[in-house]
Amino acid sequence: MSLNTLPKTELDLEVLLARKEVVADGVVRLTLRHPEGEPLPPWEPGAHLDLVLRPDVVRQYSLCGDPGDRSVLQVAVLRQPEGRGGSQLVHDELSDGDRLRIRGPRNHFGFVKSKRYLFIAGGIGITPIMPMIAAADARGADWRLIYGGRTSTSMAFRDELAQKYGDRVTAWPQDEHGLMDLQALLGKPQKRTAVYCCGPERLLTAVQELCRFWPSGALHFERFTPKQGADSGERTEFEVELAQSGLTLTVPEDRSILQVVEDAGVPVLSSCQEGTCGTCETSVLDGVVDHRDSLLSDDEQAANDTMMICVSRACGRRLVLDL
Structure with missing residues (x-):
């Protein structure tokens, strides 16, 4: 099955905005329920949802509630005045009782079992970390959270976390x-410790640099924006063969695989179109991928068996995809 086929655990449905509440300066939490009170799908720490705010405005937000509570799904949204408009729509136009569509849950930030955890969150990056902390605490694991923000009042869930833990x-x-x-936190590698980090690119870059000498696989992180220079390589024309559809298409240097495939009438799930959300992830059957996403790990990219077709390209003249 192609990765771009909706799995059984993913849904696409209309939900009710049961409550919108301010949880910090510039941050609101949305509590979503099924309109008929039915259970919502299961999810695990690290998962995110697509909010379909308008037909042409789809944004991804990390789930920050309790995975054990199937009655609601919760996300927190930071107002970003310099963004693409999705967060401002959430803050200014959504109200209690509104209905909107969601897709997901989807998880590219999986929570592994470990003896110890070091959680590092910056700003709204606390959202995927919260369910991980709850899971680590429930397991009786040794863990610690370092949570940074511009000001105390801008740090969502700060008091809640302090009171609980x-x-x-x-x-x-x-x-x-x-x-x-960060040097004091990460300067000395630790064995049997998983480092989970989410936040602005500057924080992620610094943490990655300091974790170079940690055991392989110790660092886990999620980006909200593309990493610097991710899509800066040379762009050349190539062919893409769609194995399921029986089509061979030319991808010119100024267009993405996603754009060409959609123009050919082949339906593909997509959202961010910048290589961060994973919605357009597609299996690679043949050819070498020029990975330009900000999601897959180095090992996952080296495996060459999947790609984000919104940004990644071909290293050679041809790719064969499971579409």
Whole structure:
């Protein structure tokens, strides 16, 4: 089955916005319910949802509630004045009682079992980390959270986390303490410790650099925006063969595989179109991929068996995809 076929655990349905509430400066939490009160799909820590805000406005938000509560799904949304308009639509136009469509859940930030965890969150990056902390605590694992933000009042769920988990949580508002001391946290590699990080690109880049000498596979992270230079390579024309559809298409240097495939009438799930959400992930049957996504790990890219067709291209003259 192609990765781009909706799996049974993923849904596409209309939900009810049961509650919209402010949880920090510039951050609102949305609580979504099934209109008929039916259970919503299962999910695991690290998963995200697509919110279909308008036919042409689809955005991804990490689930931040309790995976054990099938009655609701919760996401938190940061207002981004310099963004593409989705967060402003959420903040300014959505109200309690509104209906909107969702797709998912989908998970590219899976939570692994480990003896110890070090969680590092920056700003709205706390959202996928919260269910992971709850799972680690329930397992009796040794864990610690370092949570940074611009100011105390901009840090969603800060008080809730501190009250529930006490001194395992270190809040680090930048206006009070400066930047997080990542060298002290990560300068000495630790065995049997999983590092989970989510936040702005500057934080992720610094954490990746410091984790170069940690055991392989210790670092797990998720980006909200493309990594710097991800789509900066040379762009050349190539052919793509769609094995299921029986089509061979030419992808010119100024267009993506996704655009060409959609123009040919082949339906493909897609959303961010910048290589961060994973919606358009497609199996590769032959050819070498020029990976330009900001989602797959180095090992996953090296395996050459899947790609994000919204940004990634071919290293050679031809690719064969399971579409």
